[in-house]
Amino acid sequence: MAEAQKKKEIPHIDIYKAWCKACGICVAFCPTETLARDEGGYPYVKYPEKCINCGWCEIRCPDFAITVEGKKNGKKVRDQFEKEGPEKGTAAPGQ
Amino acid sequence: MAEITRLIHEYLRHDKKFPHVWCPGCGIGIMLGALIRAIDKTGYSKDDIVLVSGIGCTGRLPVYVDFNTLHTTHGRALTFATGIKLAKPRLKVIVIMGDGDAVAIGGNHFIHAARRNIDLTAIIVNNNVYGMTGGQYSPTTPYGMKSTTTIYSNVEHAFNISELAVTAGAVFVGRGTVYHAKLLDSLMEKAFAKVGFSVVEIISHCHTQFGRLNRMGTAVEMMQWQRDHSVTVEKAAQMKAEELKDKFKIGVLVDRELPAYQDEYEKVRKWAKGTEKR
Numbered sequence: 001m002a003e004a005q006k007k008k009e010i011p012h013i014d015i016y017k018a019w020c021k022a023c024g025i026c027v028a029f030c031p032t033e034t035l036a037r038d039e040g041g042y043p044y045v046k047y048p049e050k051c052i053n054c055g056w057c058e059i060r061c062p063d064f065a066i067t068v069e070g071k072k073n074g075k076k077v078r079d080q081f082e083k084e085g086p087e088k089g090t091a092a093p094g095q
Numbered sequence: 096m097a098e099i100t101r102l103i104h105e106y107l108r109h110d111k112k113f114p115h116v117w118c119p120g121c122g123i124g125i126m127l128g129a130l131i132r133a134i135d136k137t138g139y140s141k142d143d144i145v146l147v148s149g150i151g152c153t154g155r156l157p158v159y160v161d162f163n164t165l166h167t168t169h170g171r172a173l174t175f176a177t178g179i180k181l182a183k184p185r186l187k188v189i190v191i192m193g194d195g196d197a198v199a200i201g202g203n204h205f206i207h208a209a210r211r212n213i214d215l216t217a218i219i220v221n222n223n224v225y226g227m228t229g230g231q232y233s234p235t236t237p238y239g240m241k242s243t244t245t246i247y248s249n250v251e252h253a254f255n256i257s258e259l260a261v262t263a264g265a266v267f268v269g270r271g272t273v274y275h276a277k278l279l280d281s282l283m284e285k286a287f288a289k290v291g292f293s294v295v296e297i298i299s300h301c302h303t304q305f306g307r308l309n310r311m312g313t314a315v316e317m318m319q320w321q322r323d324h325s326v327t328v329e330k331a332a333q334m335k336a337e338e339l340k341d342k343f344k345i346g347v348l349v350d351r352e353l354p355a356y357q358d359e360y361e362k363v364r365k366w367a368k369g370t371e372k373r
Contacts, residue, residue: 018114019114020114021114021118021119021120022119023119023314024315025120025314028319029315029318055097055099056276058097058100059099059125059128059276060276061125061128062121062122062123062124062125062127063115063124064100064104064107064128065114067099
């Protein structure tokens with residue numbers, strides 16, 4: 001039961017392949033390495049459970065090809081992440 | 096679909112060809128997202144917004160969005176926009192330009208639009224090069240960098256667009272990078288709210304032309320460069336001159352109040368008609 005509930009909270013990442021140009025920005029700046037690139041360079045969700053729903057892949061996608069549907073406490077995690085600032089590690093979101 | 100992308104799709108012209116024309120990883124796509132989010136927050140309807148663009152990679156931008164749009168000649172976007180604003184002052188006129196459009200061919204129009212303080216928002220995407228026409232050097236190509244027309248090294252010194260706008264008299268000047276996409280949202284929102292000539296300079300990358308010639312890598316590496324070489328205005332105030340040597344400031348550079356041209360001109364009309372005494 002507990003496991004089922006945990007699964008529910010995982011954010012849903014949707015990649016619209018028809019618009020994706022495989023630039024690699026979403027993968028490179030993903031702070032938790034949820035995304036990875038396949039042999040063609042296109043992103044895919046490697047570890048869905050790692051996603052913290054920060055939403056930076058969606059904001060930085062130049063082609064509007066990736067979306068993240070949040071879990072309930074997603075915003076809280078993101079705020080906490082933003083407070084820590086961009087200096088911590090290369091993959092941290094900026095601003 | 097998540098909220099942000101749903102919102103963007105509301106403003107896109109789906110009868111145009113997608114994915115858009117820009118190179119994989121181009122900053123203009125990121126900036127387009129920020130523009131749509133910022134316009135959505137202002138509360139203007141689609142019919143109240145006019146997007147004017149010149150020639151270049153940025154010139155393609157108004158094609159994709161469902162506002163009143165105008166694709167004009169090279170460097171003259173600001174002149175067309177001035178005409179629109181004076182004829183229909185109730186419209187919100189936003190001018191999208193590249194660095195070549197704004198400070199090379201349209202350089203004269205740019206400084207005079209700023210000096211006049213006409214109520215326009217100029218959004219300038221600075222990618223240091225003429226990307227669409229083959230990577231020729233532009234007035235913002237930094238000293239010592241390569242381009243297809245300066246294959247050894249650029250011996251000219253670059254314009255600083257934001258500082259030029261400040262000196263020319265713009266009431267709001269902000270600078271951001273496409274890496275800091277959320278900062279762009281807030282800068283554009285502030286610029287749209289301002290009455291008078293407001294400028295938002297967006298440091299973008301051209302990995303296809305500029306990046307390849309200067310061995311700066313892919314779009315991702317150039318965005319990492321932007322992250323490492325940008326300092327917020329607040330942080331820069333506490334840093335020494337040597338530390339700021341190879342860095343650029345991001346954030347709100349100037350925010351001041353000056354009477355806007357179309358309001359002043361309205362006064363002149365009233366004086367001429369005799370409805371108001373000077």
